Amino acid sequence: MHSFLIRHGVLVLALLLALAGCGHRGSRGGQPDAGQAVGQGGQGLGGTCAGQQSFLIGSGVYDITGPAAEVGMLGYVELEQQTAGIHQRLRSRAFVIASPCNGKRVVFVSADLGMLFQGVKQQVVKRLRDTYGGLYSDDNVLLSATHTHSGPGGYSHYALYNLSTFGFVPRNFDVIVEGIYQSIVRAHEHLGPGRITLAAGDLLDASLNRSPEAYRLNPPEERARYAYDTDKRMTLLRFTKDSGVEVGLIDWFAVHATSMGMQYRYISGDNKGYASYLFEKAKGTRYDATGDTFVAAFAQSNEGDVTPNIHGGEDGGGEDDFESTELSGRKQYARAVSLYESAITPLTGGVDYRHVYVKMDGVTVSPAFTGGPEGHTCPAAIGISMLAGAEDGPGVGHEGATCAAMHDVWSAFTCTTTTTSCQAEKPIVLEMGAMKPYPWSPEVLPLQLVTVGNVALVAVPFELTTMAGRRLRETVRARLAPAGVTEVVIAGLSNAYSGYIATREEYAKQEYEGASTHFGPWTLAALQQEFDGLARALREGTSVPPGPKPRDLHELQNHLRPGVLFDDKPLWGRFGDxxxxxxxxxxxxxxxxxxxxxxxxxxxxxxxxxxxxxxxxxxxxxxxxxxxxxxxxxxxxxxxxxxxxxxxxxxxxxxxxxxxxxxxxxxxxxxxxxxxxxxxxxxxxxxxxxxxxxx
The missing domain is CATH 2.60.40.2300 (Neutral/alkaline non-lysosomal ceramidase, C-terminal domain)
Structure with missing residues (x-):
């Protein structure tokens, strides 16, 4: 979220008005499903699935475009940015992948949304459970957002993310849940035997690190291992049925969907939505089709500090936002076309997954992951620099406000009165866990690890910076490479949302990304520790405890639908004149x-x-x-x-x-x-x- 909270001196008013409803802490418990059962022997990685190249694959696409007028847009959190029309419709693009060799399956969805909120995932899974019984669950359904900043908001159950709409917008929430569900249903109904092939390569001149000074604080020897300060690697999976029907593709590339600026008021999938549109248009996709149709998902990865505006600030190189979006989207599309045409390396193995809920504000991190003394995550809080926004969407003040270098009286005051030793350098502007009966933002969060053949998907409910993503990938790769995993992909903004994750070194700089790392300086280390456990369990075929059950606040939201009072027209005319x-x-x-x-x-x-x-x-x-x-x-x-x-x-x-x-x-x-x-x-x-x- 950029230029967070509210600009123009109405921060306090916005915070007060954004409070909506009340909630309670959910009960704990739950059991792992068959995909997490003990004694599977890591069949998704080897065992009975070793060398297998056959999958059941299906794809589906469905509309998730919400109210096209007078609803606050999500991403920049600019109060004046209300929807005022449509340039591109938003879509949910779903793939169901099943493994005949071990009977397991997984759903992957890339949705044209700013964030994928926990309440949406809960309701989609509930709908799937009502339809298919225990076939689909939290464990094997992976929902991710492209992070477009040009869609209607108000679909979270937590107040922090409904600031631009001053509360919950039931119509938008319902459209999103229904659309994601329907895209999965279509993918499920069109399952058929097929193959998945892989290609990967660099895409240059399409991304820029917007916080290079923070990135340069990472150890020199670590930075020396990489040619660039953003991940240029694009990873593409091609899906083709044995009949020869081209099912679609999933393409991961780390870049913010912020080619459209904060004054833009049309609904749009931004650069990733445009890339999907170009590929689907070239393949003759029919969005109203009930049968097989080609689906091109341009999914998000570790884009936390990565901007498409390669000329700095909000400048994407075009004369206006439309041209900048077109330039960025076409670059992604063109590289994906070349990878798609060269994707001949088959995925081998089966499907497997592990999933756990973690109370992210209460993790003890071992020295093995901190590189020093034992660490702890913190009650969620945001820093002053989050109000400054990022270069894509500037807010109030300046980035880099830390307690070690206090820039003004406000910084000094907050460091003295609110900053905790746990949050270290961060001058706190809002403690999100202090709001009762439930916090501003979720703290019980889902972590999910999926393997499809020799590819591992690391699904995180955060925006990871470039180096944070690299470290997490290496943690998972170290555990799974001996079992045959060759490609590890960060699937960002997945299954829930709770801010950013910067490395410990980047956190100290307190740029926008560090100030937006809710759970303190050891959040990345905690994430590495948790995913190390998931990867070990997946490799060994053992189960993991489900973790604490997150709140389900759906029934506590205001589901009144005031909508439009009435419409009028000139006395002498008709609607449509x-x-x-x-x-x-x-x-x-x-x-x-x-x-x-x-x-x-x-x-x-x-x-x-x-x-x-x-x-x-x-x-x-x-x-x-x-x-x-x-x-x-x-x-x-x-x-x-x-x-x-x-x-x-x-x-x-x-x-x-x-x-x-x-x-x-x-x-x-x-x-x-x-x-x-x-x-x-x-x-x-x-x-x-x-x-x-x-x-």
């Missing part, structure tokens, strides 16, 4: 812009649908050529004032005519919904522009 029409003709490269009298998009988010269609006439019929998820279109909602109620809306539809558009006769269609002030019913409407020619 054109306010500003298209011209009679356009040339390729020009932009068509049509404004309609419409309804509020909160009435219906049009999941798996569209708010616009660009149509070309063929004889007596109109064929769709573009929708609201296409890169060349934009759907904008704007308050359109009219008497006597001032409850009117304008829907502005734009189509940037592609340079290769087929000449002919076109029109713009807008589809929406309006709510009656008399009976409260929501009714659909449709409107069309005049026809126009493209020359």
């Amino acid at each position: 054109v306010f500003v029409d298209a011209r009679e003709s356009y040339a390729r490269g020009e932009t068509v812009r049509v404004t309609f009298w419409g309804g509020h998009p909160k009435n219906d988010p049009h999941v798996q649908g569209t708010f616009l269609r660009v149509q070309r006439r063929r004889g007596l019929f109109w064929d769709d050529v573009a929708y609201d998820w296409d890169w060349e279109t934009k759907y904008t909602w704007r308050r359109g004032y009219c008497l006597p109620t001032l409850a009117c809306s304008h829907a502005i539809i734009e189509w940037a005519i592609p340079r290769d558009a087929e000449p002919g006769t076109y029109r713009i269609v807008h589809e929406g919904d309006w709510k009656s002030g008399w009976d409260g019913r929501v009714r659909p409407y449709k409107g069309a522009s005049r026809s126009f020619t493209v020359k």
